[in-house]
Amino acid sequence: xxxxKQLFGGxxxxxxxxFALIALVVFFQIMTGGKTLTPTNMMNLxxxxxxxxxxxxxxxLVIIAxxxxxxxxxxxxxxxxxxxxxxxxxxxxxxxGVVVGLLLGALIxxxxxxxxxxxxxxxxxxxxxxxxxxxxxxxxxxxxxxxPVPQExxxxxxxxxxxxxxxxxxxxxxxxxxxxxxGAVIYLEMRKRRRFEKVGAQPPAQWVSIVKIGLLCAAILYxxxxxxxxxxGTSFPVPGLIxxxxxIIYAFVSSKTIVGRHVYAVxxxxxxxxxxxVQSKKVDFLxxxxxxxxxxxxxxxFVGRSTASGPFDGVGWELDAIxxxxxxxxxVTGGVGTVVGSIIGGLVMAVLNNGLQLLGIGADMTQxxxxxxxxxxxxxxxxxxxxxxxxxxxLLMKNFGNQAKPEVPTDTKKVISHxxxxx
Amino acid sequence: MDNHTILEMQSITKEFPGVKALDNVSxxxxxxxxxxICGENGAGKSTLMKVLSGVYPHxxxxxxxxxxxxxxxFKDIRSSEAAGIVIIHQExxxxxxxxxxxxxxxxxxxxxxxxxxxxxxxxxxQELLARVGLNEDPITKIKDIGxxxxxxxxxxxxxxKSVKLLILDEPTAALNESDSQHLLDxxxxxxxxxxxxxxxxxxxxxxxxxxxxxxxxxxxxxxETLHVKNDxxxxxxxxxGMVGRSLESRFPEHTPxxxxxxxxxxNWTVAHPRVADRLVCKNASFTVKRGEVVGFAGLMGxxxxxxxxxxxGRSYGNFKSGQIxxxxxxxxxxxxxxxIDHGLxxxxxxxxxxxxxxxxxxxxxxxxxxxxxxxxxxxxxxxQEFLVADEYRRTLRTKTPSVNEGVSxxxxxxxxxxVLAKWMFTDPDLLILDEPTRGIDVGAKFEIYGIIQRLANxxxxxxxISSELPELLGLSDRIxxxxxxxxxxxxxxxxxxxxxxxxxxxASRKTA
Numbered sequence: 001x002x003x004x005k006q007l008f009g010g011x012x013x014x015x016x017x018x019f020a021l022i023a024l025v026v027f028f029q030i031m032t033g034g035k036t037l038t039p040t041n042m043m044n045l046x047x048x049x050x051x052x053x054x055x056x057x058x059x060x061l062v063i064i065a066x067x068x069x070x071x072x073x074x075x076x077x078x079x080x081x082x083x084x085x086x087x088x089x090x091x092x093x094x095x096x097g098v099v100v101g102l103l104l105g106a107l108i109x110x111x112x113x114x115x116x117x118x119x120x121x122x123x124x125x126x127x128x129x130x131x132x133x134x135x136x137x138x139x140x141x142x143x144x145x146x147x148p149v150p151q152e153x154x155x156x157x158x159x160x161x162x163x164x165x166x167x168x169x170x171x172x173x174x175x176x177x178x179x180x181x182x183g184a185v186i187y188l189e190m191r192k193r194r195r196f197e198k199v200g201a202q203p204p205a206q207w208v209s210i211v212k213i214g215l216l217c218a219a220i221l222y223x224x225x226x227x228x229x230x231x232x233g234t235s236f237p238v239p240g241l242i243x244x245x246x247x248i249i250y251a252f253v254s255s256k257t258i259v260g261r262h263v264y265a266v267x268x269x270x271x272x273x274x275x276x277x278v279q280s281k282k283v284d285f286l287x288x289x290x291x292x293x294x295x296x297x298x299x300x301x302f303v304g305r306s307t308a309s310g311p312f313d314g315v316g317w318e319l320d321a322i323x324x325x326x327x328x329x330x331x332v333t334g335g336v337g338t339v340v341g342s343i344i345g346g347l348v349m350a351v352l353n354n355g356l357q358l359l360g361i362g363a364d365m366t367q368x369x370x371x372x373x374x375x376x377x378x379x380x381x382x383x384x385x386x387x388x389x390x391x392x393x394x395l396l397m398k399n400f401g402n403q404a405k406p407e408v409p410t411d412t413k414k415v416i417s418h419x420x421x422x423x
Numbered sequence: 424m425d426n427h428t429i430l431e432m433q434s435i436t437k438e439f440p441g442v443k444a445l446d447n448v449s450x451x452x453x454x455x456x457x458x459x460i461c462g463e464n465g466a467g468k469s470t471l472m473k474v475l476s477g478v479y480p481h482x483x484x485x486x487x488x489x490x491x492x493x494x495x496x497f498k499d500i501r502s503s504e505a506a507g508i509v510i511i512h513q514e515x516x517x518x519x520x521x522x523x524x525x526x527x528x529x530x531x532x533x534x535x536x537x538x539x540x541x542x543x544x545x546x547x548x549q550e551l552l553a554r555v556g557l558n559e560d561p562i563t564k565i566k567d568i569g570x571x572x573x574x575x576x577x578x579x580x581x582x583x584k585s586v587k588l589l590i591l592d593e594p595t596a597a598l599n600e601s602d603s604q605h606l607l608d609x610x611x612x613x614x615x616x617x618x619x620x621x622x623x624x625x626x627x628x629x630x631x632x633x634x635x636x637x638x639x640x641x642x643x644x645x646x647e648t649l650h651v652k653n654d655x656x657x658x659x660x661x662x663x664g665m666v667g668r669s670l671e672s673r674f675p676e677h678t679p680x681x682x683x684x685x686x687x688x689x690n691w692t693v694a695h696p697r698v699a700d701r702l703v704c705k706n707a708s709f710t711v712k713r714g715e716v717v718g719f720a721g722l723m724g725x726x727x728x729x730x731x732x733x734x735x736g737r738s739y740g741n742f743k744s745g746q747i748x749x750x751x752x753x754x755x756x757x758x759x760x761x762x763i764d765h766g767l768x769x770x771x772x773x774x775x776x777x778x779x780x781x782x783x784x785x786x787x788x789x790x791x792x793x794x795x796x797x798x799x800x801x802x803x804x805x806x807q808e809f810l811v812a813d814e815y816r817r818t819l820r821t822k823t824p825s826v827n828e829g830v831s832x833x834x835x836x837x838x839x840x841x842v843l844a845k846w847m848f849t850d851p852d853l854l855i856l857d858e859p860t861r862g863i864d865v866g867a868k869f870e871i872y873g874i875i876q877r878l879a880n881x882x883x884x885x886x887x888i889s890s891e892l893p894e895l896l897g898l899s900d901r902i903x904x905x906x907x908x909x910x911x912x913x914x915x916x917x918x919x920x921x922x923x924x925x926x927x928x929x930a931s932r933k934t935a
Contacts, residue, residue, distance in 0.1 A: 199810055256803055264783070268780030
């Protein structure tokens with residue numbers, strides 16, 4: 001268990017979600033007669049969900065810090081329309097449009113962060129207000145009409161890695177990307193084994209590492225194969241690439257840096273964090289600002305994909321992002337959650353959506369099923385916690401790695417006699 | 424006193440996965456007595472009480488419970504309360520936003536035609552409050568009265584349920600001396616009215632004072648039951664039972680090596696965070712020397728914690744005026760990070776809500792206050808983190824299988840060691856320890872005292888705030904007394920005793 005835990009950086013709930021994800025994919029692959037794992041479908045899945053997953057990255061940090069952000073859909077829509085309008089009216093190139101969008105996101109985030117962190121209004125209220133405000137701004141700026149964006153900008157939301165190098169029958173960049181990822185997986189695993197030795201601990205059995213590397217590389221190579229062998233002109237989608245880069249950056253920041261530690265500390269126990277020297281207001285401000293920047297980015301990607309910005313972009317996105325985060329193992333009370341877990345949670349929802357669509361199940365049933373999945377996933381976790389038991393997946397996995405021994409009761413007698421003789 | 428037995432717990436065994444929490448424990452309580460249960464943290468006292476009150480329902484343990492001559496099988500707390508057994512937990516279960524009366528009758532409201540009969544609620548509350556000697560309006564909100572009075576409300580609530588056996592878990596842990604005394608008097612009052620009490624407490628002097636009999640539990644086994652009057656029990660006798668041998672000294676031997684004054688606070692004045700014209704610190708001035716343990720004595724609410732926290736980066740109250748000098752230079756500590764950078768450390772009195780992130784594990788808690796030290800570039804070095812935490816685990820003898828464990832799994836004493844490790848890792852010059860041994864058993868206390876003395880020997884200044892005067896007297900080289908936010912006295916080791924400290928703690932400067 002420990003080794004998988006270290007791989008995915010989370011609790012048993014996340015293994016559960018990984019298995020659920022794999023099971024779902026297999027289920028739909030069989031039920032749709034092989035229509036799920038096709039290059040086109042996978043590309044659609046990534047293109048159509050990357051913006052929700054990007055929101056989930058920001059949202060999990062907000063939720064870990066003990067807040068919530070309901071405004072992300074409206075912020076995305078506002079950023080989208082502003083970018084579309086400035087590119088049309090001021091003739092800005094696409095990259096300047098992106099810069100304008102990100103700056104606007106930062107500004108909006110600063111506004112919301114200010115009210116939450118420095119005025120002390122609950123984020124629920126501030127972002128509920130923001131949801132109305134920025135939806136209104138979107139419709140004001142766009143005059144409730146749709147504004148198209150230039151061709152180059154569409155690359156951001158619907159582009160693919162270009163064809164370069166010799167004609168191999170595969171998309172070369174995608175193949176390289178896949179191989180690089182495999183290399184990284186192997187390197188990181190080796191490094192982790194070395195770390196165990198460095199701190200004088202017993203590394204997990206060798207076969208655990210080999211199985212882990214094998215499984216992960218197989219998954220990556222299969223995905224690479226799918227993405228590299230699609231129709232001519234398609235390959236790994238650009239939004240997927242942006243998402244991947246963001247996941248790596250944010251997973252790193254949240255788990256390996258001081259800022260990341262501080263976000264968890266504030267969510268876990270705000271007062272204790274403050275008395276430990278964490279400036280909790282700054283943390284609140286940063287997570288909300290970051291969320292709005294990512295929302296602006298998600299809005300731009302969506303606009304790129306749908307070729308135009310409209311008055312109803314991003315409606316309901318906040319709920320999808322929040323659902324992804326909670327399915328991915330975050331706690332409503334804060335302090336718990338991971339970036340990778342939220343992405344898995346988001347993918348579960350995405351695969352569910354996609355699979356049900358392929359099966360021709362209507363929007364009504366899809367909504368009902370998604371609602372139940374969210375409820376059951378969290379209920380399962382709450383139930384397990386209240387019983388003090390491992391989850392079912394936890395039990396299945398318990399032969400992996402070392403099990404924690406129960407705490408040895410304090411043998412005060414020995415301690416005292418020891419101290420007495422020492423002093 | 425009549426001698427019939429009200430409660431008989433026979434051969435109770437309770438197992439948790441991997442741990443036998445109670446091993447064949449028997450307990451017998453006579454009607455109208457105060458029966459103390461002593462034992463270290465983790466000895467099984469609370470587990471035994473949870474079995475008795477139905478928190479662990481019948482069937483989850485082995486053994487029989489006979490109450491008032493009948494075998495009882497409680498399903499939950501409700502069924503044990505219906506039988507007349509009421510447990511009052513250490514963490515009070517009152518709702519701050521509701522009134523005293525509402526809290527007392529919560530879940531048990533008298534109704535008339537289906538509507539709560541408030542006249543009856545308030546009248547009965549008045550009566551109950553009179554019985555516990557609490558002079559408060561029944562419509563006062565719980566949040567507006569102190570912890571001592573809240574404890575009395577809990578007892579009034581128990582009385583409203585026609586209690587026959589009252590269980591008090593650490594009833595005086597959070598109370599000051601006078602509130603504790605009031606509570607103990609109230610317990611003897613209940614005893615004379617035929618209500619039996621079981622009392623779990625670490626405060627041996629109180630047990631010695633009030634209990635009729637004492638059952639000592641060690642490692643899940645009932646070691647012995649002592650009758651206070653017949654057996655001539657004193658504190659040392661109880662300690663001997665708890666740890667299995669007597670302690671020659673409750674404080675480690677220590678020769679102080681005191682240097683120059685290096686830390687000084689002058690005319691420190693701080694206002695209450697919400698009530699602007701109420702001062703919680705009034706013109707307080709004090710000094711700390713290198714290698715010195717300085718005690719701060721004061722009743723609860725006297726302003727000890729407020730003083731400490733306002734110095735520690737203004738983390739409490741509104742700063743009004745005052746100066747801090749360190750090594751002769753004035754320093755300005757406007758927030759906690761600045762205080763840490765200037766070599767201050769503050770260990771809070773309230774470990775669970777202010778000291779620890781209970782979701783966190785030991786290793787990341789240990790390094791939390793000084794992450795910079797183990798950060799290379801951007802990356803927190805997790806190997807360093809593990810090694811540092813493991814080093815502290817060994818030197819402080821924290822009982823845990825590994826530093827990867829969550830802090831919530833540790834006992835109070837071991838949690839406190841982790842908190843101390845966290846601050847030791849910042850390598851502070853001045854440690855402020857607020858109630859460093861609250862809720863910690865005797866053995867761990869001894870260890871914490873040892874750590875404090877070692878820190879002083881390294882040339883650090885240590886401020887110890889404590890409600891337990893024997894602890895302050897045993898530990899401190901010098902003691903300041905605080906009353907209503909002002910420092911009312913300063914006594915050197917040797918000059919101080921419980922009596923003159925208490926006088927200074929309760930009188931203002933003028934009458935002292």
